[in-house]
Amino acid sequence: MISAAIVGGTGYTGVELIRLLSAHPQVSIDLLTSRSEAGTRADEIFPSLRGVSDIVFSDLGDNTLATLQKCDVVFFATPHGVAMQQAEALTQAGVKVIDLAADFRLQSLTDFEQWYQQSHACPELLKTAVYGLPEVNRDKLASALVVGNPGCYPTTAILGLKPIIEAQNKQAQRLVEPRIVIDAKSGVSGAGRQAKLALNYAETTDNLKAYSVEGHRHLPEIEQGVAQLLDSQFTHRIRFLPHLVPMIRGMLSSIHMELTEAGAAIDWQHAFESVYASEPFIDVMPKGIYPDTRSVRASNRLRIAVHQDNERAELTVIVVQDNLVKGAAGQAVQNMNVMFGFDETMGLNFAPIVP
Amino acid sequence: MISAAIVGGTGYTGVELIRLLSAHPQVSIDLLTSRSEAGTRADEIFPSLRGVSDIVFSDLGDNTLATLQKCDVVFFATPHGVAMQQAEALTQAGVKVIDLAADFRLQSLTDFEQWYQQSHACPELLKTAVYGLPEVNRDKLASALVVGNPGCYPTTAILGLKPIIEAQNKQAQRLVEPRIVIDAKSGVSGAGRQAKLALNYAETTDNLKAYSVEGHRHLPEIEQGVAQLLDSQFTHRIRFLPHLVPMIRGMLSSIHMELTEAGAAIDWQHAFESVYASEPFIDVMPKGIYPDTRSVRASNRLRIAVHQDNERAELTVIVVQDNLVKGAAGQAVQNMNVMFGFDETMGLNFAPIVP
Amino acid sequence: MISAAIVGGTGYTGVELIRLLSAHPQVSIDLLTSRSEAGTRADEIFPSLRGVSDIVFSDLGDNTLATLQKCDVVFFATPHGVAMQQAEALTQAGVKVIDLAADFRLQSLTDFEQWYQQSHACPELLKTAVYGLPEVNRDKLASALVVGNPGCYPTTAILGLKPIIEAQNKQAQRLVEPRIVIDAKSGVSGAGRQAKLALNYAETTDNLKAYSVEGHRHLPEIEQGVAQLLDSQFTHRIRFLPHLVPMIRGMLSSIHMELTEAGAAIDWQHAFESVYASEPFIDVMPKGIYPDTRSVRASNRLRIAVHQDNERAELTVIVVQDNLVKGAAGQAVQNMNVMFGFDETMGLNFAPIVP
Amino acid sequence: MISAAIVGGTGYTGVELIRLLSAHPQVSIDLLTSRSEAGTRADEIFPSLRGVSDIVFSDLGDNTLATLQKCDVVFFATPHGVAMQQAEALTQAGVKVIDLAADFRLQSLTDFEQWYQQSHACPELLKTAVYGLPEVNRDKLASALVVGNPGCYPTTAILGLKPIIEAQNKQAQRLVEPRIVIDAKSGVSGAGRQAKLALNYAETTDNLKAYSVEGHRHLPEIEQGVAQLLDSQFTHRIRFLPHLVPMIRGMLSSIHMELTEAGAAIDWQHAFESVYASEPFIDVMPKGIYPDTRSVRASNRLRIAVHQDNERAELTVIVVQDNLVKGAAGQAVQNMNVMFGFDETMGLNFAPIVP
The missing domain is CATH 3.40.50.720 (NAD(P)-binding Rossmann-like Domain)
Structure with missing residues (x-):
């Protein structure tokens, strides 16, 4: 205790x-x-x-x-x-x-x-200080004194890109083109519990908008996360655009990439499944099934789907999480579990709430 | 002009x-x-x-x-x-x-x-000053210098009760028992455009609550409206309880009454239809059809349904309006039309927005 | 096991x-x-x-x-x-x-x-068969073979009325007038997981309506529940009117009563607190605090607030629950716990999800 | 008439x-x-x-x-x-x-x-047959017998891309790279008025998902629209990904492009303003202001914002419309106006509904 x-x-x-x-x-x-x-x-x-x-x-x-x-x-x-x-x-x-x-x-x-x-x-x-993404920094976390718990968007972005960056590292060639578009969407609770006109029910309901179009604080965090995964010269130019969606909880990031010829030769579904096979909270969806945000509501799970279309040279990764759990408090508890040597899933093994 | x-x-x-x-x-x-x-x-x-x-x-x-x-x-x-x-x-x-x-x-x-x-x-x-409910005070409004535009709840309550009070006046006997329960529900825009934590999207969505349980400012206004209709000794004790509903616009008041024996002898559907037959903005629904709030969304209409069950001595009146239109700005324009001798519906003849 | x-x-x-x-x-x-x-x-x-x-x-x-x-x-x-x-x-x-x-x-x-x-x-x-409301039938449930799990509305109504009916039994006099109005509101999940136009998002959102205005199946269940609590001649006439509210989960019943002189002499806040003092899932709110539905979201708790105004002879009881948990599946598990001699709260001790 | x-x-x-x-x-x-x-x-x-x-x-x-x-x-x-x-x-x-x-x-x-x-x-x-996008085909519409009213997504995509394609035509060089990502989001009314489980309130609320990830019927329509604007060899590869957002009305398309060196030399804000200067329903937002969907709710307006960041070689175009009005019925009326020689805005000059 x-x-x-x-x-x-x-x-x-x-x-x-x-x-x-x-x-x-x-x-x-x-x-x-x-x-x-x-x-x-x-x-x-x-x-x-x-x-x-x-x-x-x-x-x-x-x-x-x-x-x-x-x-x-x-x-x-x-x-x-x-x-x-x-x-x-x-x-x-x-x-x-x-x-x-x-x-x-x-x-x-x-x-x-x-x-x-x-x-x-x-x-x-x-x-x-250790960046508290256990799926990336588990070893360092075990002995960390100070942990920076990741931002909600970067959690989806970095975990959605990790299998790709690592594959590029391993193959020592570009598998996706440098430009990556991360079009992200968040529920309103991500803006915090504050008295703010823009967050008023009548301002946000039945409404959708892009925000921080000119640059969001989570961009350098995503860039740092990608850079830390990288051990090759294949850097990326990331366009990150967040949107405010009329829902309480939930975050969905659509990551758009263009496959190179070498990238088209990879079975990305399999690649993602391999990378995350033993991760307790990362769920790679079966091919052709795309997760909705409520499938993780109030839980610490993060689900990922991979769409690959070689003919159109498209690779799309869709990531969902509960912004307050895996995107914030749940991840903090997961970090604590690692830091104190508890089972990593302790206290976090509850099912999502649907409907 | x-x-x-x-x-x-x-x-x-x-x-x-x-x-x-x-x-x-x-x-x-x-x-x-x-x-x-x-x-x-x-x-x-x-x-x-x-x-x-x-x-x-x-x-x-x-x-x-x-x-x-x-x-x-x-x-x-x-x-x-x-x-x-x-x-x-x-x-x-x-x-x-x-x-x-x-x-x-x-x-x-x-x-x-x-x-x-x-x-x-x-x-x-x-x-x-004239209380700006044209369906009650049309004549006075024509020469009014100052108009107090009614509160949103009182508009539904007074118009929902008017045919009953008037019938009691005419018959000089109680048609419903003294106790009247007005259980009212409003969308969040009724609370105004303000930065207030309690109105934050994440506080009000997927949530419902009663408020002002111990007394709401619109109660004396409803009591006054009923008193002004009354020319008999048959006063009423009104319990008015408002609720905050997760929707932008819309107000629904459920008015619960108990019929007296004399009241059970009345055909209330017919009574309501007669009273409001020539009102341009008041729509008495056909027997057995109950209006939802969106049927008046963004319009100046107010719809009323009447349920009468003599066996159970029940009389229930259900009133819906858009709280920002007939419950506020639309009614103000309607009042202006009367005050300046314009056609009462001028500028207000637009259809509700559905869906 | x-x-x-x-x-x-x-x-x-x-x-x-x-x-x-x-x-x-x-x-x-x-x-x-x-x-x-x-x-x-x-x-x-x-x-x-x-x-x-x-x-x-x-x-x-x-x-x-x-x-x-x-x-x-x-x-x-x-x-x-x-x-x-x-x-x-x-x-x-x-x-x-x-x-x-x-x-x-x-x-x-x-x-x-x-x-x-x-x-x-x-x-x-x-x-x-035993009616599965543990707070009323706990003893019978212990040996029940067949349990009818209560409807969602009756759970709120019967538990909201129990302290009153029991007080009348004990005092052998009317404490509230015969007419009781239960104005109830439910989230859409209560209508079940079905493909039905009336439940379509674009039909129910930003919208509110009363339904089953002419009689709802839960009325006889509420009447039966009240009758079973009654051991006096002080029967009641109940008007039960449900509304469909644009929220996923959550139910709020506003129970309107008129106090008799004897009823006004009772401290109802205290009466409710006494009756439910040892109930693990029933929470009587402090005087003057009224619960919203999200305060019980995804949990098995049911919260009750009591408003008493002797001057106006009003007694209002407000009850909230999650219609799918205490109003359905959670209550079924609670019943199972009683039937099998487990701790009544086993598997049900999770916190509500807010926001 | x-x-x-x-x-x-x-x-x-x-x-x-x-x-x-x-x-x-x-x-x-x-x-x-x-x-x-x-x-x-x-x-x-x-x-x-x-x-x-x-x-x-x-x-x-x-x-x-x-x-x-x-x-x-x-x-x-x-x-x-x-x-x-x-x-x-x-x-x-x-x-x-x-x-x-x-x-x-x-x-x-x-x-x-x-x-x-x-x-x-x-x-x-x-x-x-004429493709009924007046801002592109106004002349042909004047004499059209049969008009295919555009899909909702293509309306946003084609109007969002028109100034860019036309600029490329004029300059006879690539101003944006071939790959264009259109990440689009629609309210639920776009799925039509149908009894369908996936559209049930409790299935769509507080929820977000991508759909038709593997290909949506509006893609060939967008590709056709772009091709028709093109009079150069500078074709584009379009990735179109739609999402279902918990709101009734509203559509927002985020169009992500990468500027070429030549493209960075253009003042895109000015270019968009010029192209749409005399369009009655197209509103190019002031630089730095991004529209939300409710700013066009229930109206025939379509608003466009342009974000240009030469340092990051980013060009982002954000387009909003009401999917049922400019994205469907309003556009049909606008087409009719052109076909019959009425003022193009006749019957369509009403303000959006906010809140």
């Missing part, structure tokens, strides 16, 4: 973490902090937690750090820029840190500062 | 008014004011208006009143408490005022002050 | 049963039948089950009965009229039967035949 | 046609046919039409053709394969035909037969 703290549990990733950790057999949530809600029971803000958890938000003031230091792991479900203020003191006390915001995702300080418009509080720690 | 101004057109009733008045053959929108959006084109805030209207929000500062005084009619699509500040000066200049907020709905100062928590700025004017 | 069969698992209650029983520590789903889908894996129809269950639909033909007879419990997630064909043979073989349809809900043959338009296949068995 | 008939008006395009033509000042709907609904008033099926139109569905049997021949124009809002059975006889009688299905969209018989799996009933007429 480990002792966990959640800093800033008033958002959607926060309440999802509380839900998941409350049911985890090896975790006790011993601390939940929020400056704005200090003194309030979590189930007053989220009545769904009535009977599930009786934890109370605290604002420990000067003692926060000391109290957090007594935990085994601290999850930051805070805005960008909070975790990096406390990570150093925590790791020095032997506490592991999992940040669900972006403080430890981008290894490049320049990228971080450009896209998040702030300087980094602990660049040294950033160097040793 | 009359000259109209809209004060505060940045909300949902505001944009709906712009849509309706832009297409009205006898109206020119000459002024649109908003302090927060002064200088901005309306179609920047509502791109749906691109190509429809090129009007710009103004904040006339000290000249506002003078400019408003040049118009024939001023619509207030503002929060409660604004119209009553300017109504006197406007009417003195011969300008007619239609307030879509609550400043001129409640004739009782006490009620107003209790439910809206402010004192009234022009109690004298309130006495001559 | 008991052996369970699900007959007809292709509907929403079916897939929900598979989800719940797959995670139940004391149950093995050994048989899943469907004539139309025989030979198909369940996860082909419900991809959400990929990785959760690899069960295959069977149509055992002549052997169905023999195979079912080897199970400990058979759940019927079939249309009305199927369970009663097989229940006798199963119980004779010592197999317990839980019917999620209506075959064993109504004790009155006349009522059954009138409302379901068919004659009953095993009237003798009907006499010993 | 012309006399119009609608064959098969029971679908969503049918009811939309009735709505639009009922308000058209130069059209009288004199005939509405449906075999299945013969004898039924249209407003019984679509209560939204109560008070709008009192037309009755007829099944004229042997007289159908003779009666249709008395009209000036016949709209076919039928499944594919119906219009081509009657078009010849109608045009011989001097009646103009507008088919909203696919019978007259594809000029290539081979394409038609391959994608629609039937042979064509009047290949000769097909040769003279």
Whole structure:
């Protein structure tokens, strides 16, 4: 049994973490902090937690750090820029840190500062932080002190591209053309639990839009993820375009590629199945079956379908996940499981909710 | 051609008014004011208006009143408490005022002050203001200077009860028992165009709740409407309970009554059809057919169904409308038509949008 | 570990049963039948089950009965009229039967035949069947052979009224007037997994309607439930009106009553809290807090709020549940737990999904 | 005043046609046919039409053709394969035909037969049929006898690509690379008014999926549209992938292209604005503003945004329309206006519905 703290549990990733950790057999949530809600029971803000958890938000003031230091792991479900203020003191006390915001995702300080418009509080720690995608970094995670939990879009993009990049590495030739289009779609919960006119029901329902058309923060994270998989000269130019879809949860990324002649010779269905054969949460759909987002709703699974049409030189990869689970809180718990040597699926083996 | 101004057109009733008045053959929108959006084109805030209207929000500062005084009619699509500040000066200049907020709905100062928590700025004017329900007050509206446009719920409630109250008046006996339950349901646009966590898509979708369970501001308005119809001693005790339904537009009120023996002798289907036979916007459904809210979506129609079961002594009246049209902006235009002697349906004769 | 069969698992209650029983520590789903889908894996129809269950639909033909007879419990997630064909043979073989349809809900043959338009296949068995509402019939369930799992609406209605009826019994006087209005609202999944124009997305979205206005099958079930609680002469006249709300899951019943003088003297908040104090799945909300349906989404909880206004003689009870869980499959599992002596919450202790 | 008939008006395009033509000042709907609904008033099926139109569905049997021949124009809002059975006889009688299905969209018989799996009933007429996209074929439409009203997706794709293809023609060089990705998203009404499990509310809500991943019937239509614009050797390879989005109306196509060096030298914002400067229904958004689908809801407008990033060699065109209006019935009325010499915007000048 480990002792966990959640800093800033008033958002959607926060309440999802509380839900998941409350049911985890090896975790006790011993601390939940929020400056704005200090003194309030979590189930007053989220009545769904009535009977599930009786934890109370605290604002420990000067003692926060000391109290957090007594935990085994601290999850930051805070805005960008909070975790990096406390990570150093925590790791020095032997506490592991999992940040669900972006403080430890981008290894490049320049990228971080450009896209998040702030300087980094602990660049040294950033160097040793691990990007928390277990299907890519499982080994490093086992000994990680600080984990940057991936963004939701990058999770779908990197896992959708990994078998392709790795095949190019192995074959030492281009299998898909350099240009890759990632046309991604997210449910509204991805924008967080905030009072914002653009997120008002009457503004988002029966409506669809592209956003961040000129550049989204998740692009450098996707580029970094692809670069880290790459051990060849075959770089890619990625066009990433996200859309806001009127649904609560769910994310679907359609990844469009053009096959080279060498790429057309590959059986990509088989390639994907091989790469992910032993992954507990990655499900490669049978050939010709394409997943919808609800097939993973409220679960930690991520499903991938591969469409290959050699005549048209098309390779399309479709990836779905629940943006709040595999795209956020579930992945954080999966990371924690790896970091503490628990079975990787512990506390995450629940079925999706359909309908 | 009359000259109209809209004060505060940045909300949902505001944009709906712009849509309706832009297409009205006898109206020119000459002024649109908003302090927060002064200088901005309306179609920047509502791109749906691109190509429809090129009007710009103004904040006339000290000249506002003078400019408003040049118009024939001023619509207030503002929060409660604004119209009553300017109504006197406007009417003195011969300008007619239609307030879509609550400043001129409640004739009782006490009620107003209790439910809206402010004192009234022009109690004298309130006495001559007309409650803008044309199907009840058509004659008074023709010469009204100030009109309080009804609340959305009261429109459904009063029009759903009118044939019953009038029948009781005529028969001089109770036809339904004193207790009336109005269980009402509204789409989210009724809560206005605001940045509010409780209205966030992810908070309201796939979700349903009762609200204002302990008392809603529209209750005294419904009670007043019923009292004004009454010329008998047969008063009623009304339980009004609203619910928030995950839909953009639409309102449905289910009015539950218990028939007295005398009431069971009435053919209520026929009674409703008679009362509303010549009303252009009130549609009494054929016996056994119950309207859904989309059957009036984006239109000024209000549909009513009557269910009578003498064996169980039940009388149920079901009323639907579009809360932003007949429940707000459309009714305001209908009132304007009556006030200026136009055909009552002018500019309002468009079909509902289905699907 | 008991052996369970699900007959007809292709509907929403079916897939929900598979989800719940797959995670139940004391149950093995050994048989899943469907004539139309025989030979198909369940996860082909419900991809959400990929990785959760690899069960295959069977149509055992002549052997169905023999195979079912080897199970400990058979759940019927079939249309009305199927369970009663097989229940006798199963119980004779010592197999317990839980019917999620209506075959064993109504004790009155006349009522059954009138409302379901068919004659009953095993009237003798009907006499010993238990109405599966554990909060009312827990003792009888412990030894039941056949359980009629309640309808979704009656679950909310009966549990919402139980503290009131029992208080009247105890005080031997009317605490609320005879007329009770139950204005109920359900999500669309309650209509089942069927290809039906009226359930098409574009027909139901941004739309609201009352249905079965002239009488719904759940009315006699509610009346029976109230009658069974009654041991006084204080009968009630119930008006039950359901509405179809554009949401997937969720049910909210608003129960409107008028307090008698004696009723006004009761502290109803306290009365409800007392009655349900030890119920694991019934949550009486704190005074002044009203539950929304998502607070129970995908969980077996049912939340109740009580509003009492003595001045207006109002008593309003608001009940929410997930229509597919506490209103169907979850309640069936709860019944099974009681019938087999398991902890009543076994396999049902998961948190609601929010957002 | 012309006399119009609608064959098969029971679908969503049918009811939309009735709505639009009922308000058209130069059209009288004199005939509405449906075999299945013969004898039924249209407003019984679509209560939204109560008070709008009192037309009755007829099944004229042997007289159908003779009666249709008395009209000036016949709209076919039928499944594919119906219009081509009657078009010849109608045009011989001097009646103009507008088919909203696919019978007259594809000029290539081979394409038609391959994608629609039937042979064509009047290949000769097909040769003279005009593809009903006024912004491309306005001149031909003026004298057309038979018009194939475009598919919804092709309308967005062809209008989104037209300025680019034309610029390539003019400059006689490639401005974008051959590969074009059209990632398109549609609301559920696009699938028609049918009883189909996959369209059930509980199946489509809070859900997103790609469909026709292996090839959609609108692809050859898009390819044909692009080919017709082309007068150079610079052909394109188009990847078209549609998605089903949980909204009633609305379509958004994201068109992803890679700029050549020559293409980067073009000011595409300006190019689009020039091409569409005088089009009444095409709205090129200001630079940096991207349209959402509701900005055109229930209107005949189509809005286009252009994103150009020379550094990344990206050109992205985003197109939105209401799939039932500019994507179907509105475009049909626009075509009719051109064919009969009416003002092209007649009857189509209504504002979008927001919210």
